[in-house]
Every structure is written in C-alpha cells, then in structure tokens.
Amino acid sequence: MALEDYRTDMEMCCRCSICKFVPLEKLTEKRHSYVCPSIARYNFHTYSGGGRTSMGLALLDEELEYDEKLLEVVYNCQMCGACDMSCKYAMDIEVLEPINEIRIKCVEGGHTVPALDGIISSLRNQATMVPGAKAKRGDWAAGLDVKDITKQQAGVIYHAGCRVCYDQDLRQVATNTIELLKKAGIDVGIAGENEICCGGRAYQMGYKEDFLNQAKKYMEIIRKSGAKTLVTGCADCYHAFKVPYDKFGLKGDLEVMHATEYLARLIEEGKLKPTKKVDIKVTYHDPCHLGRLGEPYIHWEGNPVPGHIRIFDPPKEFRRGTYGVYEPPRDVLKSIPGLKLVEMDRVKEYAWCCGAGGGVRESNPDFAKWTARERISEAESTGADAIVTACSGCEQNFKETIDECGSSLKVYDVVELLARAI
Amino acid sequence: MVLKRELYQALEDVVGPENISEAPVILGSYAQRGRPRFEAVTLPKTTEEVQAIVRLCNRFGVQFKASSSGWGAYGDAGGPGVVKLDLRRMNRILEINEKNMYVVVEPYVIYAQLQAELMKRGLNCNITGAGSNCSALPLAAHQGIGHLSVSGSYGERNQLALEWVTPEGEIVRAGSLGSIGQWWCGDGPGPSLRGIIRGNVMPLGGLGVYTKAAQKIYHWPGPATFPIEGVSPHYRPNQIPPGFMIHYISFPSPEKLSKAAQKVGEAEIGFILMGFNPGMISANIATNNNEDLAYIKQFTDSVQGPGFLIIMAGNSPRDTEYKEKALQQIIDEYGGEPLEAVEEPKNAGGFMWRFIRVTSSIREVARASGIFAGEVGGTDVFPLMHQYIMRSAPVKQRYIDEGKLLADGTDPFVQSVEHGHAGHAELLIRFNKQDPGSLKVAGEIAQFANKTAIEGHFGVPGHAWGDAAHDQYGPHTLNYHKWLRKIKKTFDPNAASESTNYITADN
Structure with missing residues (x-):
C-alpha cells in the first residue's frame, strides 16, 4: 500500500472535526474533551487528522513542497491513532494509515528530520532505537536463570524491548515479568544479548524499509527458537509484532501477547495468586499501542462497488479500536488485594496519549512533555496516588515529565504492582 | 497574492508568531480541494485580537473571514486576498x-x-x-x-x-x-x-x-451523565433513565403524519420530534455503510408510510404516564404504527442517546459518500413547511430511478419547532461526488426547490445564500435583497468581510 491507495479515503473527509474530540457520545467533561494532542497543542486545522488527510491529497497532486513547515507538521504527531478512532465512530475511512504513508513518502523522498535520522542510524548500526546505548542489551537479565532461546528451545519468548534493555529505571518490569512467569511454571526464554529491536517505531516514523529489515531478522530469531508465543511488556513492541508484522505477512502463526494479557490469563487459571495487600489508589493509563492500536490487523483485498455509497467487494471491515486490549491490564490490577482503581475521563479507545510515540519524544521533547503533562493533570484529578501503565515508553515519558513539573504522582507498570502482591 | 510584509508583521504582532501562518501546508488545509486559499490563517484568542485583525484588514484593503468549528464550506475563502480568523482558541x-x-x-x-x-x-x-x-x-x-x-x-x-x-x-x-x-x-x-x-x-x-x-x-429531566457503556462504535446505555421513552411511528399518509405531529405539539409531549425517514433512522444505528444498506431495507419494509421519531422525557411518574397516554391516543387517532426495531431493548437506549447528543448526523449525511446536499425548507408555520417539502420531494424518485442518487427513500423530514409553533423541513440526497451527473442533479434539485418555493409562495428557504439566490428570491419577497445590500454596505463600507455566502453590496 502507498499513499495513492488511500486517495479515496482522504477525499471522503468532510472536515467535520470529530477527529479532534473524544467520541461525542462519551464526552462528559469539557475539560477533557480533546483527544488529539497535535491539534490541541498547535491549533491550526492542519495538525488534525482531517488536516493531515488534506495534506496527503495535496502531496499526491504535487501541490506542496516538502518545506520546513510541512515537515514540522508531519513529525509533530504521536501516531496515537485517536483521530482515526474518533473518525471511524461515524465514517468508513482510513485516517491513520494515510498519515503513516505520508511519513513513508517523506522518508522515501529524503525529507526527514535529523533527530529521527539519528535514531534510525542507531537501528541500522546497533539494532536498537536507543542511540549511544552503552550497556549490553542482555544485562537486565543477569542472575535471573532464564533460558537463552538462541541456545535452548522454549515455549514462550519474552521480548524486553529497547527502552527496557537500556534504561535502568525500567528494567524492573522485565525482571518482574520473568519471575512471575517462572513462578507460574511457564517455559519462558529470552534472546538476551541477541535480542534486537522489533522495528515498530521505525515503521511509524516512516522508515518502512528499516522496519521490514528488522522484522525479517527478528522473525528468523523466533523461527529458530521454536517458540509459539511471544510475550512483551512494551505496548509499542506488542503493536509491532501484532499489527505491522501481520500486515506485511511476517507474523505467521506466532501468538503475540502483551504481558498483562498473559498474566491475566495465569491469574484466571489460578497459576498466579495475588495475596499480599498493596494499599494504593491508582489510575490506569491505556497505552495507545496496546489499546486502540492493539487490535489485530485485518487482511482485506477488494474493490469499491460502484455507486453512491462507499462499500466494497468483499465487504471491508475497518479497524476502529473496538477490539484493543483494554480489560486484561485492569483485570490484573483488580486482582491485587488492597489496590483501588479509579478511572480517568479519557480511557480505553479514547485515552489521551502519553506523548512519547511516533518519534515525538526524540524529535520534539517539549511537545512530548506537554502532552504528558496534560495526562498527568488528568490523572491527578482522579485523586490517585499513582498512574499505572503497561508500556515502557509511557512510563519513561511520565517519569521524566513528573520530575520536571514536580507532581507527587508515582508511576508504575502493572507488572510491578502485581509482583508486589505475589 | 502574498500579503504585504507590513500587514503580516502587524498581524503577527497581534496574535504572536505561533498563531499565524502563511505556509502552504497550513493554508491548504483550510480550503476545499480546488477552491481558493486564504492568504494567511490567524488564531486569535480574544475579542480585542479579533478587533485588531479586522481593523488591519480594513486598513490594508484585504478581506477577512472567521469560522468556528469550520465544517461548512461557507467558512472558506471565496477568492484571493482573504485572511482567515480560525476562532479555535476562543473556546471558553x-x-x-x-x-x-x-x-x-x-x-x-x-x-x-x-x-x-x-x-x-x-x-x-x-x-x-x-x-x-x-x-x-x-x-x-x-x-x-x-x-x-x-x-x-x-x-x-x-x-x-x-x-x-x-x-x-x-x-x-x-x-x-x-x-x-x-x-x-x-x-x-x-x-x-x-x-x-x-x-x-x-x-x-x-x-x-x-x-x-x-x-x-x-x-433536563435526565441523569447528570447518560450511562453509556461499550467501546466505539458500539455504545449504548446500560439502562434507559426513568421517564425516557422513544418511538418511531409511521403513518398511512403524509397528511396524517402532519396532523399527528401537530397534535404532539399541542399536547406538549415531545422532547425530540423529527420526521426522519427510515434511511435516516438506519444511518443512526448502523456502524458502517454495509449495515446501513441492510437497515434501510429492513426499516423501509417495516413501515407503512412516512413517520416521525419521538423521544419523550417525563418529569415525574405522572408526567410520564400523561405523555405515554397522549401519544397512544394520537397514534390511535391517526393510524400510526410503531417501528418495533427502534423500541427493542437492545436498540432503544442507543438510539435515544445518539439523538439527544446528536452524534449521528455525520453518519447520516457524510458516511455514504463524504457529501450530502438537498433542499432545505425554511422555518415557518409547520403545515406550510410540510406542504412545501412534500410538493418538491417526489422529484428525488426520478433521479434515484436514473441511478443518479442513493436509493435511501424519498420521504423528506419535517420537524416541529417549539411544540408545533413552527416547522422546518429538509429533503436530503446522498450521491457519489465524483460523478458529474450526480453533481448536476444536486443543482437541478436545488433549482426545482427554488421554483417550488417561489411559485408556491412558501417563503425564502434556508438554503438561499449568496448573491444569486438572494437575487432570485428578492423580487418575489418584498425586494428584501435590496435591503440586505444596504445593510451590507452600511456596516461594511470597505467590503472587508468576505461575503461570498452572504450578499455583496455591488450588485
């Protein structure tokens, strides 16, 4: 697929602006009624989902130059998919896909920004999205006594992800997950030093070829391991394995599960029993890539049916965020004795993004933190002691922003709290 | 044209550099495809900033146009030399x-x-x-x-x-x-x-x-928040709040529908009353176009004739009882029949909330093809508006038969305003906007509606805007267009407020 393939989708935009707001049926507070960080921060219509589709058409028709302002608009978007979900409440059109294709077109034409080029350089040279990473990738697992899937067979492969491997503050999530899986008797292994980046963020930044190279390499590692199930604690990686890997026919029959899904299943089956009290009031932040973007990819090939209503042969089922992973993380939290879960105004398919995605944290950290501050403020308004998430990217961005803005809110991963209860 | 640097700088001084742009990528998103672009877009925050922008435009001889949420194309530039005021930051x-x-x-x-x-x-x-x-x-x-x-x-x-x-x-x-x-x-x-x-x-x-x-x-006699559950697009309330009722009632003839609607007004029992046809009801519940087509058929096959959607909201058990009884009496008197699918427990709450929050208009008008058109009755005495739209609506069937429009039924919608004190009517059409034949049909229907309104003395409809429309209607309506031009000229001597969709002083 290319941008041209989404021409009719983009032409369908009627500029109604619902891409800027939470689904109107669910709007209960003016204060938290916006859903797209980009238009909320920059205000010009161009920064919205509708504005971006308009830009896509103009690019297709060569009406725009790839100037500095255009690139600023293109890359100041977290690719969180909120616009796509809100639009598809009412419309049968793709929004996020063409936005991603605009980025791919930019990259293919050499129209990029230095910050993202730097990350991709790291990916090409060191197989990680963390430039200048000093530590060894497998250090986080030291002393864990876990199988190395490059040497031993395992039923389940745990993928830690770039951020977790190279950020000391985030490693606890990975070690906790391995400990819990082992406690439940799961035959789990890791790639350790041989783990590589999934490539997911490269795809969302527009570097499609780099993503494909990375994905092919990764699937080769998995094929050799014999693992049937991949578990990851990072929502970004989860989305990569679940959606674009499938989109490009690379996933095969690999079962992809987020750690919270897998742990919720183990709790349900009685293989893990949270018994220790964790007295804390928390609110849960749905990571975009686990929630609305985490639903399975739907393969479809067909043609529009001529006429006055946009239908296809065979019928096309749109991904609308309906079947994202929303309940398992909540189920895990609710299983913890003493923990009280309170919800924010914007949850599940219309959760406000943490701000880190789509390369924004690297290319425009101020915007990433601006977006996180909005979410932190929303979390504080619930009276919670902590904001809990299920993505290392969200956790990292929240922690850094809280350090700067002086909030007393704590940040945890779901797995960390579960580990305390077991 | 490019704005004089002196003007651009002055505008930037008013709103700040973050809130003005003349970059092509910004301007392009404020124009429909193939339509003129603004020279610059500004994002004023206060009335004083709006005033300053307007004064600058007057001083430098350029036009301006403001819009809010910006759906309607009438917020766009009509030609070159126009500065946009996007009022998005004025949101309190x-x-x-x-x-x-x-x-x-x-x-x-x-x-x-x-x-x-x-x-x-x-x-x-x-x-x-x-x-x-x-x-x-x-x-x-x-x-x-x-x-x-x-x-x-x-x-x-x-x-x-x-x-x-x-x-x-x-x-x-x-x-x-x-x-x-x-x-x-x-x-x-x-x-x-x-x-x-x-x-x-x-x-x-x-x-x-x-x-x-x-x-x-x-x-508002309902709860502080409607108890909506589910994940988009499958929302519905977990219960219908006490006192709320929804029905779709079809009637044997347009005349009986009109009289029943007036009776609902006289009894003051309607919280919402819309003469939606089955095609509009189906768009409300359908979460995609395929479902929409299936529901259009199901609902059209299930009604006896034109109908209305009514939601009632009781303020007390006695009030609820009165409204239910009054509606039943009206149904009995005019031979109404309920569309059961609307009242089914699994559907009723969702229908109700989407109509109260008015979330489904985009589904109704834009999901099919991204565009809608039609004729719009004005706002006048209810029976007059009903007669107007009924006289011109049948033309739609001919175009459906020719394959120029979506076959979504020909019943127009008529609605009661202020419990029947006034009425409003519309005939909506949906079509493939890439089809030149259909675009031509949209124009023909509008012209037919104009001819009907003028010859039938139905007043000036709501779709009459711009010089051509006012010049068409004015001579038949006390030459109002001459007065409108005087207003324009008096309040806007420099023609600074861009008037493509209003009236210009020059004609």
Whole structure:
C-alpha cells in the first residue's frame, strides 16, 4: 500500500472535526474533551487528522513542497491513532494509515528530520532505537536463570524491548515479568544479548524499509527458537509484532501477547495468586499501542462497488479500536488485594496519549512533555496516588515529565504492582 | 497574492508568531480541494485580537473571514486576498447561569461540551441538527435548528445578548449587554440588531465576527451523565433513565403524519420530534455503510408510510404516564404504527442517546459518500413547511430511478419547532461526488426547490445564500435583497468581510 491507495479515503473527509474530540457520545467533561494532542497543542486545522488527510491529497497532486513547515507538521504527531478512532465512530475511512504513508513518502523522498535520522542510524548500526546505548542489551537479565532461546528451545519468548534493555529505571518490569512467569511454571526464554529491536517505531516514523529489515531478522530469531508465543511488556513492541508484522505477512502463526494479557490469563487459571495487600489508589493509563492500536490487523483485498455509497467487494471491515486490549491490564490490577482503581475521563479507545510515540519524544521533547503533562493533570484529578501503565515508553515519558513539573504522582507498570502482591 | 510584509508583521504582532501562518501546508488545509486559499490563517484568542485583525484588514484593503468549528464550506475563502480568523482558541464557556437559565459561550465551544456541562446541572441546550461537533454559539451553525428544537427551540429564538466585532472593527455589545453589562436579554435595554445580525439564514461569515453570545437553556429531566457503556462504535446505555421513552411511528399518509405531529405539539409531549425517514433512522444505528444498506431495507419494509421519531422525557411518574397516554391516543387517532426495531431493548437506549447528543448526523449525511446536499425548507408555520417539502420531494424518485442518487427513500423530514409553533423541513440526497451527473442533479434539485418555493409562495428557504439566490428570491419577497445590500454596505463600507455566502453590496 502507498499513499495513492488511500486517495479515496482522504477525499471522503468532510472536515467535520470529530477527529479532534473524544467520541461525542462519551464526552462528559469539557475539560477533557480533546483527544488529539497535535491539534490541541498547535491549533491550526492542519495538525488534525482531517488536516493531515488534506495534506496527503495535496502531496499526491504535487501541490506542496516538502518545506520546513510541512515537515514540522508531519513529525509533530504521536501516531496515537485517536483521530482515526474518533473518525471511524461515524465514517468508513482510513485516517491513520494515510498519515503513516505520508511519513513513508517523506522518508522515501529524503525529507526527514535529523533527530529521527539519528535514531534510525542507531537501528541500522546497533539494532536498537536507543542511540549511544552503552550497556549490553542482555544485562537486565543477569542472575535471573532464564533460558537463552538462541541456545535452548522454549515455549514462550519474552521480548524486553529497547527502552527496557537500556534504561535502568525500567528494567524492573522485565525482571518482574520473568519471575512471575517462572513462578507460574511457564517455559519462558529470552534472546538476551541477541535480542534486537522489533522495528515498530521505525515503521511509524516512516522508515518502512528499516522496519521490514528488522522484522525479517527478528522473525528468523523466533523461527529458530521454536517458540509459539511471544510475550512483551512494551505496548509499542506488542503493536509491532501484532499489527505491522501481520500486515506485511511476517507474523505467521506466532501468538503475540502483551504481558498483562498473559498474566491475566495465569491469574484466571489460578497459576498466579495475588495475596499480599498493596494499599494504593491508582489510575490506569491505556497505552495507545496496546489499546486502540492493539487490535489485530485485518487482511482485506477488494474493490469499491460502484455507486453512491462507499462499500466494497468483499465487504471491508475497518479497524476502529473496538477490539484493543483494554480489560486484561485492569483485570490484573483488580486482582491485587488492597489496590483501588479509579478511572480517568479519557480511557480505553479514547485515552489521551502519553506523548512519547511516533518519534515525538526524540524529535520534539517539549511537545512530548506537554502532552504528558496534560495526562498527568488528568490523572491527578482522579485523586490517585499513582498512574499505572503497561508500556515502557509511557512510563519513561511520565517519569521524566513528573520530575520536571514536580507532581507527587508515582508511576508504575502493572507488572510491578502485581509482583508486589505475589 | 502574498500579503504585504507590513500587514503580516502587524498581524503577527497581534496574535504572536505561533498563531499565524502563511505556509502552504497550513493554508491548504483550510480550503476545499480546488477552491481558493486564504492568504494567511490567524488564531486569535480574544475579542480585542479579533478587533485588531479586522481593523488591519480594513486598513490594508484585504478581506477577512472567521469560522468556528469550520465544517461548512461557507467558512472558506471565496477568492484571493482573504485572511482567515480560525476562532479555535476562543473556546471558553464563560457563564452558566442556572437561576436565569442562560449560558454564555465563545465560538469554539462545541455543543457536546456545552451539553455535558449543562446536564451535570440539570440543564440542557438545543443542538443544531448538523451535530454536537458544531459550534454552540447560537449565531454559528447556520440557523441552529435541531433534533431538540421541539422542546428547545433554535438559534434565532434562543439567542440573547451578544458581542459582535463589526466588519469595520467596532465592538458592539447588543441587548442587555450593551446597556447594563448583563447577558440575559438579546433585545434590550440596549440595541437589539437581531434582524440585521442574523437575517434569514445568518450572514455565514459575511458581516463581521461574533465573539461571544448568550443563549437560553432548558430543563433536563435526565441523569447528570447518560450511562453509556461499550467501546466505539458500539455504545449504548446500560439502562434507559426513568421517564425516557422513544418511538418511531409511521403513518398511512403524509397528511396524517402532519396532523399527528401537530397534535404532539399541542399536547406538549415531545422532547425530540423529527420526521426522519427510515434511511435516516438506519444511518443512526448502523456502524458502517454495509449495515446501513441492510437497515434501510429492513426499516423501509417495516413501515407503512412516512413517520416521525419521538423521544419523550417525563418529569415525574405522572408526567410520564400523561405523555405515554397522549401519544397512544394520537397514534390511535391517526393510524400510526410503531417501528418495533427502534423500541427493542437492545436498540432503544442507543438510539435515544445518539439523538439527544446528536452524534449521528455525520453518519447520516457524510458516511455514504463524504457529501450530502438537498433542499432545505425554511422555518415557518409547520403545515406550510410540510406542504412545501412534500410538493418538491417526489422529484428525488426520478433521479434515484436514473441511478443518479442513493436509493435511501424519498420521504423528506419535517420537524416541529417549539411544540408545533413552527416547522422546518429538509429533503436530503446522498450521491457519489465524483460523478458529474450526480453533481448536476444536486443543482437541478436545488433549482426545482427554488421554483417550488417561489411559485408556491412558501417563503425564502434556508438554503438561499449568496448573491444569486438572494437575487432570485428578492423580487418575489418584498425586494428584501435590496435591503440586505444596504445593510451590507452600511456596516461594511470597505467590503472587508468576505461575503461570498452572504450578499455583496455591488450588485
């Protein structure tokens, strides 16, 4: 697929602006009624989902130059998919896909920004999205006594992800997950030093070829391991394995599960029993890539049916965020004795993004933190002691922003709290 | 043209460099494909900034145009040399006066936001039929007729005091705001200007900028938040709040429908009353176009003739009982039959909430092909509007038969305003906008509607805007177009307020 393939989708935009707001049926507070960080921060219509589709058409028709302002608009978007979900409440059109294709077109034409080029350089040279990473990738697992899937067979492969491997503050999530899986008797292994980046963020930044190279390499590692199930604690990686890997026919029959899904299943089956009290009031932040973007990819090939209503042969089922992973993380939290879960105004398919995605944290950290501050403020308004998430990217961005803005809110991963209860 | 650097710099000084742009990528998104682009887009935050921009445009001989949520194409530039005021940053609810039942908003408050805040206080507002994604300023969103208009009136009648930046940049505070600084009355003490400011269908950006306005709000007998569950697009309430009822009733003939609707008005039992046809009901519940087609067939096959959608909201058990009995009597008297699918427990709550929040208009008008058109009756005596639309609606069938329009039924919708005090009617058509034949048909239907309105003495419909339409209707309607031009010329001597969709002073 290319941008041209989404021409009719983009032409369908009627500029109604619902891409800027939470689904109107669910709007209960003016204060938290916006859903797209980009238009909320920059205000010009161009920064919205509708504005971006308009830009896509103009690019297709060569009406725009790839100037500095255009690139600023293109890359100041977290690719969180909120616009796509809100639009598809009412419309049968793709929004996020063409936005991603605009980025791919930019990259293919050499129209990029230095910050993202730097990350991709790291990916090409060191197989990680963390430039200048000093530590060894497998250090986080030291002393864990876990199988190395490059040497031993395992039923389940745990993928830690770039951020977790190279950020000391985030490693606890990975070690906790391995400990819990082992406690439940799961035959789990890791790639350790041989783990590589999934490539997911490269795809969302527009570097499609780099993503494909990375994905092919990764699937080769998995094929050799014999693992049937991949578990990851990072929502970004989860989305990569679940959606674009499938989109490009690379996933095969690999079962992809987020750690919270897998742990919720183990709790349900009685293989893990949270018994220790964790007295804390928390609110849960749905990571975009686990929630609305985490639903399975739907393969479809067909043609529009001529006429006055946009239908296809065979019928096309749109991904609308309906079947994202929303309940398992909540189920895990609710299983913890003493923990009280309170919800924010914007949850599940219309959760406000943490701000880190789509390369924004690297290319425009101020915007990433601006977006996180909005979410932190929303979390504080619930009276919670902590904001809990299920993505290392969200956790990292929240922690850094809280350090700067002086909030007393704590940040945890779901797995960390579960580990305390077991 | 490119704006003079002196002007651009002056505009930038007003709003700040972050809030002005003339970059092609920005300008392009403010223009429909193939239409003229603005020379610059500004994002004013205050009335004073709006005033300063307007004055600069006058001084430098360029035009300006403002819009709020920006759905309608009439917010676009009509030609070169126009500066845009995107009022997005003017987004505050300034006052909710519970005791006196009015609210004051800036242009970029949308109806969904306003209604959500009002419901928490036991209050509600009219919402334009275009949807709750539109501006809640009672001077935006066209006439402001909507689903709730039977009980919640519409823009013109709800509008109270307002703040207006005239085309020359004077700040006018109309109604009680102009004399005693209060918002509660639109017509005095102090200048009213209601007719000048609004006209029949609003100046649509052609007579300055409305920056704040008060509007009447209404009693809400429901819960602070509707108990909606599920994940998009499958939302529905876990229960229907006590006292709320929904029915779709079809009738053996348009005449019986009209009389039944008037009776509903006389009995004052309607919270929402819309003469939707099955195609509009189906779009409301369908979550995609394939479902829509299936529901159109199912619902069309299930009704005996034209019908209306009614939602009633009881204020007490006795009130609920009265409304149910009154409706049943009307149904019996005029041979009405319920469309059971609307009342089924799994559907009823979702239907109800989507109509109350007015979230499905986009599904109804835009999902099929991204465009809709049609003829719009005005707002006049209910039976007159009904006759008008019924006389011109049959033309739709011919075009459906020729394959030029979507076959979604030919019944127009007629709605009651203020419990039947007035009425409003529309005939919507949906078609493939890439098909030149269908675009031609849309024009032909509009012309047929104009001819019908003029020859049948039905008044000036709501779709009449722009020079050509006013020149067509004016000679048959007391030469109002000459007066409209005088208004334009008097208030906008420099023709600074871009008037493509209003009227120009020159003709």
